[in-house]
Amino acid sequence: MCIDCGCPTPTEEHHHHHEPAAKTVRIEENLLAKNDRLAAKNRALFSEKGLFVLNLVSSPGSGKTSILERTLTDLRGEIDFAVLEGDQQTANDADRIAATGVPVKQINTGSGCHLDAHMVGHGVEHFDLQATGILMIENVGNLVCPASFDLGEDHKVAVLSVTEGEDKPLKYPGMFHAADLMLINKIDLLPHLRFDVEKCKAFARQVNPDIRIFELSCHSGEGMDQWYDWLKEQASKKRNS
Numbered sequence: 001m002c003i004d005c006g007c008p009t010p011t012e013e014h015h016h017h018h019e020p021a022a023k024t025v026r027i028e029e030n031l032l033a034k035n036d037r038l039a040a041k042n043r044a045l046f047s048e049k050g051l052f053v054l055n056l057v058s059s060p061g062s063g064k065t066s067i068l069e070r071t072l073t074d075l076r077g078e079i080d081f082a083v084l085e086g087d088q089q090t091a092n093d094a095d096r097i098a099a100t101g102v103p104v105k106q107i108n109t110g111s112g113c114h115l116d117a118h119m120v121g122h123g124v125e126h127f128d129l130q131a132t133g134i135l136m137i138e139n140v141g142n143l144v145c146p147a148s149f150d151l152g153e154d155h156k157v158a159v160l161s162v163t164e165g166e167d168k169p170l171k172y173p174g175m176f177h178a179a180d181l182m183l184i185n186k187i188d189l190l191p192h193l194r195f196d197v198e199k200c201k202a203f204a205r206q207v208n209p210d211i212r213i214f215e216l217s218c219h220s221g222e223g224m225d226q227w228y229d230w231l232k233e234q235a236s237k238k239r240n241s
């Protein structure tokens with residue numbers, strides 16, 4: 001277990017000298033069990049409100065906030081959003097979201113490398129959930145730890161930008177296995193790069209055969225429509241369920 005954040009990284013190699021493995025495993029189980037209980041509570045609240053909830057995960061800088069900015073602006077008047085922003089420090093992303101006019105709450109995790117269900121449970125106290133159709137949670141930029149922490153979301157959405165290399169789904173399989181949707185972002189940059197989109201999709205499907213994949217660029221706007229159609233369809237399903 002990662003001592004800094006409690007996330008279940010394989011650490012036998014670096015803990016077995018000074019800590020019995022059984023103890024490590026027990027702490028990890030307790031921590032995740034507690035998170036799962038709070039996530040279930042969040043999920044029940046979101047269901048009661050008919051609220052569709054996404055947890056955006058990616059490495060730093062893949063474009064999570066940029067995708068949100070464009071989505072919130074383009075779907076203004078069609079869907080009422082609220083946004084929870086997770087970062088170790090700063091309110092930069094919350095400020096960018098606030099500029100779109102959408103209610104937003106920044107959560108700073110300090111040394112923590114992921115959001116957990118407890119933070120999200122308190123974060124949503126700032127919103128009128130009854131008046132909200134979709135809650136977007138932007139997780140801390142990190143392709144490892146956020147995979148293990150259920151926040152009560154409907155789906156994890158993994159954003160992968162084309163500057164990161166097509167092999168990332170194989171190197172960080174936990175995240176791409178946990179996600180139901182992958183957004184391949186920054187496709188406007190493809191002419192300048194050696195990034196094999198088809199290979200990237202095949203790698204993602206290798207770790208998660210059911211993953212849905214959209215290719216888009218929030219700068220050029222290419223591919224955004226299928227993402228919007230999916231959002232609208234999912235939100236309306238959740239509202240009517």
Ligand SMILES: Nc1nc2c(ncn2[C@@H]2O[C@H](COP(=O)(O)OP(=O)(O)OP(=O)(O)O)[C@@H](O)[C@H]2O)c(=O)[nH]1
Pocket residue numbers: 058059060061062063064065066067093140141142185186187188189216217218219220
């Ligand atoms: N060319 C291009 N650049 C993009 C695109 N989307 C985002 N960017 C740029 O990528 C950089 C990072 O974008 P952010 O939206 O801040 O990324 P993020 O995932 O929210 O980053 P963290 O919150 O720090 O993890 C910015 O300079 C964006 O302008 C895109 O579709 N095309």
Ligand SMILES: [Mg+2]
Pocket residue numbers: 064065066093138
């Ligand atoms: Mg961001």
